[in-house]
Amino acid sequence: xxxxxxxxxxxxxxxxxxxxxxxxxxxxxxxxxxxxxxxxxxxxxxxxxxxxxxxxxxxxxxxxxxxxxxxxxxxxxxxxxxxxxxxxxxxxxxxxxxxxxxxxxxxxxxxxxxxxxxxxxxxxxxxxxxxxxxxxxxxxxxxxxxxxxxxxxxxxxxxxxxxxxxxxxxxxxxxxxxxxxxxxxxxxxxxxxxxxxxxxxxxxxxxxxxxxxxxxxxxxxxxxxxxxxxxxxxxxxxxxxxxxxxxxxxxxxxxxxxxxxxxxxxxxxxxxxxxxxxxxxxxxxxxxxxxxxxxxxxxx
Numbered sequence: 001x002x003x004x005x006x007x008x009x010x011x012x013x014x015x016x017x018x019x020x021x022x023x024x025x026x027x028x029x030x031x032x033x034x035x036x037x038x039x040x041x042x043x044x045x046x047x048x049x050x051x052x053x054x055x056x057x058x059x060x061x062x063x064x065x066x067x068x069x070x071x072x073x074x075x076x077x078x079x080x081x082x083x084x085x086x087x088x089x090x091x092x093x094x095x096x097x098x099x100x101x102x103x104x105x106x107x108x109x110x111x112x113x114x115x116x117x118x119x120x121x122x123x124x125x126x127x128x129x130x131x132x133x134x135x136x137x138x139x140x141x142x143x144x145x146x147x148x149x150x151x152x153x154x155x156x157x158x159x160x161x162x163x164x165x166x167x168x169x170x171x172x173x174x175x176x177x178x179x180x181x182x183x184x185x186x187x188x189x190x191x192x193x194x195x196x197x198x199x200x201x202x203x204x205x206x207x208x209x210x211x212x213x214x215x216x217x218x219x220x221x222x223x224x225x226x227x228x229x230x231x232x233x234x235x236x237x238x239x240x241x242x243x244x245x246x247x248x249x250x251x252x253x254x255x256x257x258x259x260x261x262x263x264x265x266x267x268x269x270x271x272x273x274x275x276x277x278x279x280x281x282x283x284x285x286x287x288x289x290x291x292x293x294x295x296x297x298x299x300x
Contacts, residue, residue, distance in 0.1 A: 011238030015247040018231035021224075023254025026104075028224055029096045030263075031217055035206035037093040039199055040221065042192035043207065044089060047222025049185040056182055064179045075183070077173045081166050082184040088162040089225075095155045101259035102271060103152035106145075107159030108252035109278045113138050114164035116285070122168075134284040141277025145270050170233050177233035181226065249282065 032040055056062055068074050095104035113135060119125040127135070146153050173180060199205035207218050235247075256275070259265045 011235045012247070014231045015235035015239060016250065018228040018235060019247055019250040020254070021228040021231070022108075022251040024258075025224065025228075026096045026101050026255055026258050026263075028217070029093055032206075032214065033097045034210060035214065035218070036199070036204070037090060037097055038195060039206055040093050040097075040218065041086065041089045042195045043218040044221040044225040045086075045185050045188045045192040046196065047219055048226045049182065049189050049222075051222045051226050052178060052182040052185060055178060059178070061176075061178055064176065065182055068175045068179050068183055074173060074175055077169055078175070078180055078183045079187055081169050081173070081180070082187040084162045084166040084169070085184060085229075086188055088159060088166065091155055091158045091162070095152070095159070099263070099265060100152045100155055101255055101263055102265050102267065103155040104159060105252040105255040105259060106271075106274065106278065107156035108163070108248060108255070109275070109282070110138065110142070110156060110160035111164050111167075112248050113278075113281065113285070114160045115167070118164060118168055128288055130288040131285055134281040134288070137277050137284070138281035141274040141281070144277065145274035167232075167236060171236045176237070177230045180233060181229055 029040070056065060068078065092104055095101060095107075116127070116131070116135060120127060142153070142156075145156075170180060175183075196205065196207070200208070203209070207215055239247075260267055
């Protein structure tokens with residue numbers, strides 16, 4: 001019992017750090033608005049692969065990496081998660097550089113509710129009436145946004161579905177954070193390198209053609225990418241999935257404040273109603289989850 005408690009406590013700081021970094025990440029990628037989103041993602045993958053390879057050498061993790069590559073089921077899972085995280089990165093960066101940080105924030109607010117949906121559909125979990133109402137309220141909010149200002153709704157839905165799926169698969173995959181992320185970047189690296197070389201050949205690359213600061217930011221994208229994902233996957237293996245969902249509110253809250261107060265993105269009635277419905281749904285669901293958890297603990 002003590003080991004589980006210690007493991008959970010160790011997971012909470014890891015999760016908090018990961019979501020705080022993701023929350024402030026728009027400030028970083030706003031500095032790269034002169035670079036194509038696809039090139040930014042490609043550089044994130046390439047430099048992440050090199051950085052993670054260095055860490056694997058320092059921490060002597062190559063044996064575990066070879067084991068992951070040699071296990072068919074694990075490799076298939078990591079191919080799926082590699083595709084999911086690539087889609088998530090690309091849409092997220094597009095949202096930032098195109099002035100849709102609010103839609104990105106909404107996507108990550110929806111993520112915990114998508115986790116609930118996965119729990120019901122995939123794990124056959126049961127919801128209380130209050131939790132069902134919270135999910136319906138969130139769905140109504142998304143519907144309002146789709147009807148009133150749905151141009152960027154695809155961003156929100158793609159981010160929510162891709163990252164919830166990634167988190168779910170990485171939690172059940174029997175592979176640690178660094179090993180899994182290195183294999184994911186290895187899977188994506190050939191296409192990423194080919195794309196960068198293509199852009200260089202066409203004269204459309206940002207790297208090496210704009211400024212040394214842009215080059216440095218693209219190189220540092222490896223660390224910016226790897227660090228929060230390592231923290232997240234480590235936290236995901238230590239924490240209950242529901243706890244991980246609650247921690248996720250940190251990142252979209254920071255992004256929401258950045259979008260409204262720093263980037264001054266438009267926040268019309270449709271978006272206001274949608275966010276209000278999502279916030280209300282999250283409050284209802286959280287309170288109900290705490291209540292039911294206490295009810296289970298009380299008899300014991």
